[in-house]
Amino acid sequence: MQIDVSGLHKSYLDGEGRHLEILKGLDFQAEAGDSVAIVGASGAGKSTLLHLLGALEPPDSGNLLIQGEPLHLLSRNARARFRNRHIGFIFQFHQLLQDFTALENVAMPLLIRGHSSSQAQKAAKHLLGQVGLDERTGHKPNQLSGGEQQRVAVARALVGDPEILLADEPTGNLDIETGTQVVDLLLDLNRERNGTLVMITHNLALAQRMARQLRLEDGSLRPTQ
Numbered sequence: 001m002q003i004d005v006s007g008l009h010k011s012y013l014d015g016e017g018r019h020l021e022i023l024k025g026l027d028f029q030a031e032a033g034d035s036v037a038i039v040g041a042s043g044a045g046k047s048t049l050l051h052l053l054g055a056l057e058p059p060d061s062g063n064l065l066i067q068g069e070p071l072h073l074l075s076r077n078a079r080a081r082f083r084n085r086h087i088g089f090i091f092q093f094h095q096l097l098q099d100f101t102a103l104e105n106v107a108m109p110l111l112i113r114g115h116s117s118s119q120a121q122k123a124a125k126h127l128l129g130q131v132g133l134d135e136r137t138g139h140k141p142n143q144l145s146g147g148e149q150q151r152v153a154v155a156r157a158l159v160g161d162p163e164i165l166l167a168d169e170p171t172g173n174l175d176i177e178t179g180t181q182v183v184d185l186l187l188d189l190n191r192e193r194n195g196t197l198v199m200i201t202h203n204l205a206l207a208q209r210m211a212r213q214l215r216l217e218d219g220s221l222r223p224t225q
Contacts, residue, residue: 001067001086001163001196003030003053008062010048022048024219025062032163035190035197037207039224040216046200047168049216053198054087054166055079066164084113088157090186092169094149096141096156102128102148103137106156113160120159127155131185147178154185158193165190167199171206183209 005028011021022045030036040046051057052064055071058079064072066086071079096105106124111117128137131151141149150170157165167186171179183199183206190197199210207213213224 001032002065003028003164003196003198004063004065005029005053006063008049008052008064009060010045010052011060021219023052023059026216026220028214028221030196030198032196033191033194034212035187035210036199037210037213038198038200038216038221039202039204039207039213044216045219046216050166050168050198050200053164054089055083084109085160086163088160088162088165090150090153090157090165090167090170092172094141094153096149096152098141101138101140102133102144102152102155105141105152106159109156109160123159124155127159128152130189131155146174147181150174150178150182151185154182154189158189161193162195164196164198167197167201169200169202171201171203179203179206 005026008023008026009021010023011019014020026049038046038049052059059072062072063070069082071082074082097108103121103124106127107120110120110123125137128134131154133148133151136144136148144152170186171182174182186197187209201207214221215224
């Protein structure tokens, strides 16, 4: 899915009521089949950018088009509907529902979309199989390792068949070997689905596995050196 961002600005109020500009006329493009790593110092605005790309909040100004759809002009409810149907998120801290099994966690986005329980669970079981958790579908998050929880999070992000996958430090809490396995999985599934993968990471070795690497610095994106 094509992403076209131009002149994107975003600021927040600091503790003294002053505007702190995070993104300063940022431009960014990606297309179906692309995989992009975004690196940068803490506080540079990487997560802010991902939230804007994921329709979690609107920019202050600029254009944000996804497959020609102007996300920056949509209402909150319209952004939520777009997000549910077209965008998958993976976060550093899994954000799984602790009282629900792996199967129930993965099925949740489809239930929210209005699918029947049987349809949602069938799709969830298939995705959990794809990420190697066939035997763990009935386990709750506290019964799973960190790597297994992140695999559940990957399955949950993909169950709605989103065209865009956004990953915010998806290996930040994992050891090197497990983190490498998770990135392998993301890249393999993105290739299979011809999706658009945008990943924030502090791990330069993992970033280099993406087709492109960009650095967010002083509110703008530029290729890494």
